[in-house]
Amino acid sequence: MSVIPEDLEPLVEKAVSKPVDTPLRRFVSDYTENSIAVLGFIVIVVITVLAILAPWIAPTNPYDLATVSIMDSRLAPGEQMMSGMTAYLGTDGSGRDMVSAMLYGLRISLSVGAGSGVIALAIGVIVGLVAAYFGGRTDAVIMRIVDMQLSFPAILVALVLLVTLGKGIDKTIIALVVVQWAYYARTIRATALVERQKEYIESAVCLALSKNRIMLRHLLPNCMAPIIVVGTMQVASAISLEATLSFLGLGMPETEPSLGRLIANGFEYIMSGRYWISIYPGIALLVTIVSINLVGDRLRDVLNPRLQR
Amino acid sequence: METPTLEVRNLRTHFFTKAGVVKAVDDVSFSIQPGQVLGLVGESGSGKTVTGFSVLGLVDEPGRVVSGDILFKGRNIARADDTEMRSLRGASIAMIFQDPMMTLNPVLRIDTQMIEAITAHRNVDQDGARQEARDMLGKVGIASPDERLKAYPHQFSGGMRQRVAIAIALLNRPELIVADEPTTALDVTIQGQILYEVQRLCEETGTALMWITHDLAVVAGLADTISVMYAGRVVESGSVEEVLEQPMHPYTHGLIGSVPSRNKRGQPLRQIPGMTPSLLNLPSGCAFRTRCSFSTDACQVIPDMSEPVPGRTLRCHEPIVQHEAV
Amino acid sequence: MTVFIIRRLLQAALVVLMMSFVVFAGVFLVGDPVDILVADDADQAEREQVIREMGLDKPFIVQYGIFLKNGLNGDLGESFVFDEPAVGLILERMPATIELATVSLLIAVVLGIPLGVWAGLKPEAWSSRAIITGSIFGFSLPTFWVGIMMILLFAVILGWLPSTGRGDVGYVLGIPTSLVSWKGFSHIVLPAVNLALFNLALVIRLARAGAREVMHQDYIKFARAKGLSQSRIVLIHVMKNIMIPVVTVLGLEFGGLLAFSVVTETVFAWPGMGKLLIDSINLLDRPVIVAYLMIIVLLFVVINLVVDVLYSVLDPRVRLQDVKA
Numbered sequence: 028m029s030v031i032p033e034d035l036e037p038l039v040e041k042a043v044s045k046p047v048d049t050p051l052r053r054f055v056s057d058y059t060e061n062s063i064a065v066l067g068f069i070v071i072v073v074i075t076v077l078a079i080l081a082p083w084i085a086p087t088n089p090y091d092l093a094t095v096s097i098m099d100s101r102l103a104p105g106e107q108m109m110s111g112m113t114a115y116l117g118t119d120g121s122g123r124d125m126v127s128a129m130l131y132g133l134r135i136s137l138s139v140g141a142g143s144g145v146i147a148l149a150i151g152v153i154v155g156l157v158a159a160y161f162g163g164r165t166d167a168v169i170m171r172i173v174d175m176q177l178s179f180p181a182i183l184v185a186l187v188l189l190v191t192l193g194k195g196i197d198k199t200i201i202a203l204v205v206v207q208w209a210y211y212a213r214t215i216r217a218t219a220l221v222e223r224q225k226e227y228i229e230s231a232v233c234l235a236l237s238k239n240r241i242m243l244r245h246l247l248p249n250c251m252a253p254i255i256v257v258g259t260m261q262v263a264s265a266i267s268l269e270a271t272l273s274f275l276g277l278g279m280p281e282t283e284p285s286l287g288r289l290i291a292n293g294f295e296y297i298m299s300g301r302y303w304i305s306i307y308p309g310i311a312l313l314v315t316i317v318s319i320n321l322v323g324d325r326l327r328d329v330l331n332p333r334l335q336r
Numbered sequence: 337m338e339t340p341t342l343e344v345r346n347l348r349t350h351f352f353t354k355a356g357v358v359k360a361v362d363d364v365s366f367s368i369q370p371g372q373v374l375g376l377v378g379e380s381g382s383g384k385t386v387t388g389f390s391v392l393g394l395v396d397e398p399g400r401v402v403s404g405d406i407l408f409k410g411r412n413i414a415r416a417d418d419t420e421m422r423s424l425r426g427a428s429i430a431m432i433f434q435d436p437m438m439t440l441n442p443v444l445r446i447d448t449q450m451i452e453a454i455t456a457h458r459n460v461d462q463d464g465a466r467q468e469a470r471d472m473l474g475k476v477g478i479a480s481p482d483e484r485l486k487a488y489p490h491q492f493s494g495g496m497r498q499r500v501a502i503a504i505a506l507l508n509r510p511e512l513i514v515a516d517e518p519t520t521a522l523d524v525t526i527q528g529q530i531l532y533e534v535q536r537l538c539e540e541t542g543t544a545l546m547w548i549t550h551d552l553a554v555v556a557g558l559a560d561t562i563s564v565m566y567a568g569r570v571v572e573s574g575s576v577e578e579v580l581e582q583p584m585h586p587y588t589h590g591l592i593g594s595v596p597s598r599n600k601r602g603q604p605l606r607q608i609p610g611m612t613p614s615l616l617n618l619p620s621g622c623a624f625r626t627r628c629s630f631s632t633d634a635c636q637v638i639p640d641m642s643e644p645v646p647g648r649t650l651r652c653h654e655p656i657v658q659h660e661a662v
Numbered sequence: 663m664t665v666f667i668i669r670r671l672l673q674a675a676l677v678v679l680m681m682s683f684v685v686f687a688g689v690f691l692v693g694d695p696v697d698i699l700v701a702d703d704a705d706q707a708e709r710e711q712v713i714r715e716m717g718l719d720k721p722f723i724v725q726y727g728i729f730l731k732n733g734l735n736g737d738l739g740e741s742f743v744f745d746e747p748a749v750g751l752i753l754e755r756m757p758a759t760i761e762l763a764t765v766s767l768l769i770a771v772v773l774g775i776p777l778g779v780w781a782g783l784k785p786e787a788w789s790s791r792a793i794i795t796g797s798i799f800g801f802s803l804p805t806f807w808v809g810i811m812m813i814l815l816f817a818v819i820l821g822w823l824p825s826t827g828r829g830d831v832g833y834v835l836g837i838p839t840s841l842v843s844w845k846g847f848s849h850i851v852l853p854a855v856n857l858a859l860f861n862l863a864l865v866i867r868l869a870r871a872g873a874r875e876v877m878h879q880d881y882i883k884f885a886r887a888k889g890l891s892q893s894r895i896v897l898i899h900v901m902k903n904i905m906i907p908v909v910t911v912l913g914l915e916f917g918g919l920l921a922f923s924v925v926t927e928t929v930f931a932w933p934g935m936g937k938l939l940i941d942s943i944n945l946l947d948r949p950v951i952v953a954y955l956m957i958i959v960l961l962f963v964v965i966n967l968v969v970d971v972l973y974s975v976l977d978p979r980v981r982l983q984d985v986k987a
Contacts, residue, residue, distance in 0.1 A: 187951075
C-alpha cells in the first residue's frame with residue numbers, strides 16, 4: 028500500500044499495471060494474488076462436489092437401517108465390516124461406515140448451511156433495502172427490530188426455537204434463518220444508505236421509475252459487494268451453528284445425522300481411545316468452515332474499495 | 337556570516353510507488369539564517385510539504401531521502417538515524433502541521449499532550465512541566481490557561497487548536513520551526529492574529545522559521561526570503577521584496593499576476609494556462625515549459641540553478657527581464 | 663453524567679419488560695401453558711388443579727400480570743426435576759459460569775490486544791501474517807470440536823489436565839473462585855481457553871484494524887514530530903484510541919460468552935448455568951428454561967448498560983456531548 032503525502036495525491040495517477048479490462052478479470056487477478064485463498068476456493072469446490080455426489084460415491088448408505096449392523100460398531104479405521112467392505116475411517120457406535128456417514132453428513136451440513144443462508148439473505152436484503160430506501164419511520168421501526176434481534180446471541184435464539192419447534196431439517200433451517208436475517212438486513216441497509224445518496228439513484232427517481240424497479244434494478248446491484256462478503260462468512264457461521272446445535276442434541280434427527288451429530292455421537296468414545304468417530308467428521312467440518320472463511324476474508328479485502336491501490 | 341540554522345543542499349526525496357518513481361523533491365536548495373523567516377511557496381503537488389517532512393526525517397514509506405545534505409547548524413542530519421532525529425524533533429526542530437483538527441490526539445487531554453513534549457526531552461518534573469505549558473499557552477494568546485489545560489481538543493475551535501500546536505512547538509525553545517500551511521484551514525481574521533503572534537515570538541527568541549504555503553499574501557507580510565517551488569524543484573528564490581516586485585521566473589510572475597487583488601476590476605482574471613503536471617509524467621527539461629509563454633527550444637533541457645544577481649537564484653533559460661513584465 | 667445513567671436505566675427496564683412479554687407470549691402461544699408448569703406425566707386431576715391454582719383459565723393479560731408479579735418477587739416457577747425454585751437453581755450455578763466467562767474474556771484481551779497491535783504495526787512481518795491466519799482459524803473452528811480435541815490431547819493423550827468438572831473452590835473477597843488452587847486452576851484452563859478462542863480471534867482482528875487505522879492519522883505523525891519515543895506513541899497514543907472500539911465489542915461479547923458457555927460447559931461438564939440449561943432441555947424441565955431466559959435477558963441488559971457507561975468514560979467526545987444534551 029503506498030502512502031503518498033496529501034499534497035502529491037492529486038497528481039499521482041492510478042497504476043495501469045495490469046493489462047486486464049473487464050471488472051471480472053480484474054477481480055479474478057486481484058483475488059488470485061493470495062494463493063491460500065485460491066486453495067480455499069478449490070477446497071470448497073471439491074467439498075461441494077463430494078457432497079452433491081454423496082449418494083453415488085459413498086460406499087454404503089448409512090441411513091438404510093437394513094444394512095447397518097450393530098455388530099459393525101466401533102471398528103477401527105481399516106478394519107473389515109460384516110459385509111466384507113473395509114471401513115477406511117472406521118465405524119461409529121451404531122455400526123455406520125464413517126466415510127459414508129461423513130459424506131452424507133457433509134451433504135446435510137452444506138445444504139442446511141447454504142440453504143438457510145440463501146433464504147436469510149433474501150429476507151434480509153428485502154428488509155434492508157426497504158428500510159434504507161423509505162427511510163424515516165419505516166427505517167426506524169425496522170432497525171429497532173433488527174437491533175433487538177442482533178443483541179441476542181444467536182445460539183440462545185436458535186436453542187429456544189428448536190426446543191419449541193422440535194427436530195427436523197425444516198425446523199433447523201427455520202431457526203437458522205431467524206438467527207441470520209437480521210445481520211444481512213443491517214449490512215445491506217448500511218450500504219444502501221450510502222448508495223441512495225448517489226446521483227444515479229437521484230436520476231432514476233427523476234425518471235419516475237417505480238420504487239420497486241429502482242430498488243431492485245438500480246440500488247441492489249451496487250450493494251452486492253458487502254452482501255457477497257457477509258454471505259460467505261454467514262454460510263460458514265451457519266454451518267458451524269448447525270453443527271453446534273446438533274452436537275447439543277437439537278436440530279437434526281438422529282436418523283439423518285449431520286457432521287455435528289456424528290461428532291456428538293463420538294464424544295463418549297473419546298475417553299476410551301476410539302478417537303476416529305469424532306475426529307474425522309470434525310476434520311471435515313473444520314476444513315469446510317475454514318475454507319469458506321478464507322475465501323470470505325479474501326473477498327472482503329479484494330472487494331473493499333478503500334484498500335484499492 | 338554566521339552559520340545558517342538550516343541549510344539544504346541539493347535535496348532529493350523520491351517516492352517509490354507501484355506506479356513509478358515520484359520525484360517529490362528534486363534538487364532543492366535553500367538556507368535560513370537564525371531569526372529569519374523563509375517562505376516556501378508552491379501549489380499543491382509542488383513538493384513543499386515533503387521538503388518540510390524531509391528536514392524532520394518524517395518521510396514515510398515508500399518515500400526516502402535519496403541524496404543531498406540537510407545541515408542543521410552546520411551538522412548534516414540527512415542520513416541521521418532515528419534516535420538522533422528523535423532527540424532533535426520537538427526540541428531543536430519543531431513542526432506545525434496544516435490541519436489543526438487532526439494534529440492533536442482526540443482522546444488525550446491538552447496538558448498530557450503538552451507535558452509529554454517537555455518530558456520527552458528534558459528532565460523536568462510534572463509540576464514544572466505543567467507550569468511551562470501554562471505559561472506558553474498564555475504567550476500564544478489563550479485565555480484561562482488552567483482550564484484549557486484540562487480540556488480535550490474537540491472542545492477548542494480550529495484557531496485555538498492551532499495556537500496550542502504552536503505552543504507545543506515552542507515549548508522546548510527550538511532553533512528552527514517548520515510550519516506547513518498552519519493557517520490555511522483557518523478564518524482570515526484568525527489567520528492574521530496567528531501570523532502576528534508567530535512573527536513576534538520568532539523575533540523575541542531568534543528562532544528560524546520555514547513557512548510553507550501557497551498563499552503569496554502571507555509570504556509578503558511575514559517572510560524575509562522566499563523560495564518558489566514547482567514540480568519538486570526550486571525555480572526562483574531571493575529576498576521577498578525583490579522577488580515579489582521583480583519576479584524573474586515566468587511561473588513566479590504568473591503566480592503573482594493571478595492573485596485576484598492585483599487584477600483590475602471588470603477585467604477577466606489572469607491565469608497560468610494549463611494544469612500542474614502529474615509528478616509521474618513530467619515534461620522533459622524544464623517542468624514549466626508546457627505552460628510557459630516564454631519557452632523556447634532551449635527549455636528542453638533542465639535549466640541549472642543560476643545566480644543572476646547576488647542573493648537571487650533562478651532556474652530558467654528565459655527569465656523575464658524587467659521591462660518585459662506586463 | 664447522572665442524567666445519562668438514569669436515562670439508560672429507564673431504557674434498560676423497558677427492554678426487560680418487553681422481553682418478559684415476548685418470552686411469556688411466546689411460551690403462551692407456541693405451547694400449551696399448562697405444559698410449562700406441569701410435568702408431562704401428570705394426570706388430568708393434577709393438571710386441572712394446576713390450571714385453577716395458576717389461574718390458567720384467566721385471560722392472557724391477567725396471566726401475564728401474575729407472571730410479572732411473581733417474577734418481580736423472584737418467583738419464576740419450580741423445577742420439575744429438582745423440586746426447587748427455578749431461579750434459585752440458576753443463581754446457584756451462575757458464579758461458575760461468570761467465572762468461566764470472565765477468565766475467557768481476560769485471556770482474549772490480555773493475549774489479543776498485544777498480538778493484534780503487533781500485527782497492525784508490522785503488517786509485512788512473517789509473524790503478523792501468521793497471527794492473522796491464526797485468527798481466521800480462531801473464529802472458524804467450532805468451539806465444541808476444539809473442546810473435544812483439547813480433551814483428547816491434554817487429558818487423554820498427554821494426561822496433563824483434567825477433562826471435566828470444576829476444581830476446588832476458594833473464596834477471595836467473598837467471591838467463590840476456582841483460581842486459588844492448582845486443582846481449581848487446572849480444571850478451568852481448558853474450558854476457559856476453549857471459550858476464549860473465538861473472542862481472541864475477534865480481538866486480534868479488531869486491535870489490528872484499529873492500530874493500522876490509527877497509525878496513519880495525523881496526530882501520530884505530530885507525536886513523532888514532538889520527538890516522542892515509539893513506545894510512548896504505541897502505548898499511550900495508539901492504545902487509548904484502540905481501546906474504545908475494542909471495549910465496546912468486548913462488552914457485548916461478554917454477553918455472548920455467557921450464552922455460548924452453554925456449549926463449553928456441556929463439553930467439559932462445567933457446572934454452570936449453561937449446562938443446567940442443556941440438561942433441562944433434555945429433561946424437559948420447562949420452568950428452568952423459562953427462568954434461564956429471563957435471567958439471561960436481565961444480565962444482557964445490565965451488561966449493555968455497563969458498556970455504554972464505560973464507553974462514555976473512555977471517549978471524552980461522547981461524555982461531554984451528553985452533558986451538553
